[in-house]
Amino acid sequence: MQPGIVMKFGGTSVGSAAAIRQVATIVAAAHTRHPLVVVSAVGGVTNELYALVRKALAGESTTEALDALIARHRTLAAELHTPHATLEPLFAQLADIVRGIALLGECTPRAHDHVASFGERLSARLVTAYFATQGLPAVALDAWDAGLVTDRRFGSARPLPTCEATIRQAIGAVDGLPVVTGYIGRTAQGEITTLGRGGSDYSAAIFGAALGVDEIQIWTDVDGVMSADPRKTRTARRVDTMSFAEAAELAFFGAKVLHPATMQPAVKRDIPIRVLNTFAPHVAGTLVTARLAPHQRRVKSIATKDRIRVVNVVASEMQFQWGFLAKIATAFERHEVVVDAIATSEVSVALTVDADTKLDALVADLSAHAEVEVIDQVALVSLVGEELQDRRGFAAEVFETLAELDVSPRLVSYGATGNNLSFVVETASLPKVVTALHAKLFERES
Ligand code: ASP
Ligand code: MG
Numbered sequence: 001m002q003p004g005i006v007m008k009f010g011g012t013s014v015g016s017a018a019a020i021r022q023v024a025t026i027v028a029a030a031h032t033r034h035p036l037v038v039v040s041a042v043g044g045v046t047n048e049l050y051a052l053v054r055k056a057l058a059g060e061s062t063t064e065a066l067d068a069l070i071a072r073h074r075t076l077a078a079e080l081h082t083p084h085a086t087l088e089p090l091f092a093q094l095a096d097i098v099r100g101i102a103l104l105g106e107c108t109p110r111a112h113d114h115v116a117s118f119g120e121r122l123s124a125r126l127v128t129a130y131f132a133t134q135g136l137p138a139v140a141l142d143a144w145d146a147g148l149v150t151d152r153r154f155g156s157a158r159p160l161p162t163c164e165a166t167i168r169q170a171i172g173a174v175d176g177l178p179v180v181t182g183y184i185g186r187t188a189q190g191e192i193t194t195l196g197r198g199g200s201d202y203s204a205a206i207f208g209a210a211l212g213v214d215e216i217q218i219w220t221d222v223d224g225v226m227s228a229d230p231r232k233t234r235t236a237r238r239v240d241t242m243s244f245a246e247a248a249e250l251a252f253f254g255a256k257v258l259h260p261a262t263m264q265p266a267v268k269r270d271i272p273i274r275v276l277n278t279f280a281p282h283v284a285g286t287l288v289t290a291r292l293a294p295h296q297r298r299v300k301s302i303a304t305k306d307r308i309r310v311v312n313v314v315a316s317e318m319q320f321q322w323g324f325l326a327k328i329a330t331a332f333e334r335h336e337v338v339v340d341a342i343a344t345s346e347v348s349v350a351l352t353v354d355a356d357t358k359l360d361a362l363v364a365d366l367s368a369h370a371e372v373e374v375i376d377q378v379a380l381v382s383l384v385g386e387e388l389q390d391r392r393g394f395a396a397e398v399f400e401t402l403a404e405l406d407v408s409p410r411l412v413s414y415g416a417t418g419n420n421l422s423f424v425v426e427t428a429s430l431p432k433v434v435t436a437l438h439a440k441l442f443e444r445e446s
Contacts, residue, residue: 002172003036005215008182008204012221013278014123015043017079023127024134026219026281027177033214036171036207037138037179039127040200041119042076045069046183049116056102066095073122082133086125086140094118109154113184113194120181120200128179137176143185146170146178148206150185150193157185157193159206167210180207201259205273209265216266216273218258224275224286225250225257227442228302233434235443239286239300242386247273247288249384249420250303252340263288292386299385299394299441302434307355308340310375310411310424313366314348325349327369335362340380341413341422350411352380352424378410379430382422383437389418398423401436405429 007030009023027035041049048069055062070091077084097115101107107115124140131138147170150157171178182200185193195202201218208216222230223238225247230236242250244263251260257275266273267290276285315324328349332339337359340352353359359374366372388394395414398421402409409423425433 001034002168003034003178003211003213005030005033005035005213005217006038006204006208006211007035007217007219008038008200009040009127009219009278010200010221011040011043011045013219014039014041014127017076019278020076020080020127020130022278022281023219024131024136026278027131028134028136031136031177035177036211036213037127037177038182038200038204038207039120039123039179040182042072042123042126045072045119045122046116046197049119052098053101053107053112053115056098057105057107059102059105062098062102066098069094073126077126077129080126080130080133082126082130084126084129086129087122090118090122090125110191113154113157114192116194117181117184117192120183124179124181131177131179138179139174139176141170141174141178141180143181143203144192146174146180146207147210148185148203149188150195152187152189152191152193154191154193156196157187158195159185160188163206164210167207171207171211195261196259198256198259199261201262202265205262205265205271208271209269212269213271216271218262218273218275219278220257220275221277221279222257223277223280223283225288225301227300228434228438229304232431233302233438235438237442238283240284241287241289241292241296242300243292244273244288244290245417245419246300246384246386249382249417250301258288297386298391299383299388301384302437302441303382303384304430304434305340305352305354305380306427306430308352308378308380308424309355309357309359310378311351311353311359311363311366312348312373312375313351314371314373316370324369328366331362331365335365337362341382341411341424343411343413352378352411375410377427378424379427380422380424381430381433381437382420383441384420386419388421389414395421397440398437401440402433405432405436407433 128138128140147167149160182203225239226236228236244267248263251258273288343350407429411424413422
């Protein structure tokens, strides 16, 4: 039976026995839609696997950390009155690989992905075993046994174009309810890969698109996509409906709810994504879809990156130079520095990068053609919403609010899609900027 819906459960949704019970209830209630379940690693486990590698490389003992990771899974199984036999061989394999890394004092990207893959492989087996105790005929599948073949870009692998066919074939042959690992894949040569941190959302979309399901559900621990980070803005509210384009903008600009690549497969097959809360399953969540009704086209959310850096590049010869932008772009590419927002004039470019980006070599390179200045302690604010540019006075309202706070934006980017107005302010003024903008743009409408 081909699945009619993909249900992906994140780390906190499989992070405790109570949560896993809740997951089983949610999946059982959806049985008439023939779900395919995608799971993340048990909350925190991927970080622990990364830490294991760091310890092994530093020559520190990994015994305690490894034992803790194993104990956590065994305890979950015990609390769920579920056999853990399917987990045991994986514990042994993981211990072997970590020992190998420690002995060699080296971890290739390939070995790193292999270690990182254990979280999802363990959780898929654990969840499947528990489902079986609840009468759900679940079958645990590693992503490759579900047809997901990727390229060899370890750490950020992408599915091969042939995947749609291989996934349909593999899932078509499954007798029961498939519970598939998120986040991971395997190359045609049999090497394990990962899709990047937070990649289980992307896995869900890949499987959903390949199978042509009606809906891709992302079950998480918040009520949906919010109008601002609820930990910082207490008045943040749930966004009912947003477009794929808006969700993609938000994912890139710091909102952690959906992995940025998730929208691609969904857009291609026009499959709606619904973000839902495992711990409040009756809340309607956020529906992400291709088209919005006119009244839904307004500002949706304020996303922030609290710590970024601005790189100001001013051409040395104060005249228009052919290829100035190209030279800058090439330098960023050569040093593999990822850029978020850009603002340009004829002779200068300002770009934002993550605060942790190493810039020395890039700056040295750029200095051959330009004066370069790096500004720290700044934050990026992005206002995301469809057709923002068509809303009369929108930009004026935003900058008026900044003026009232006596804050002047450092860099402003109001891009081609019109979905995103981004600007940079000092990190110190970020809280008051977000509070004031949230109040102005969202709270008066209620
Ligand atoms: N477990 C992986 C991570 O922590 C993938 C995911 O949760 O989506 O990044
Ligand atoms: Mg996630």
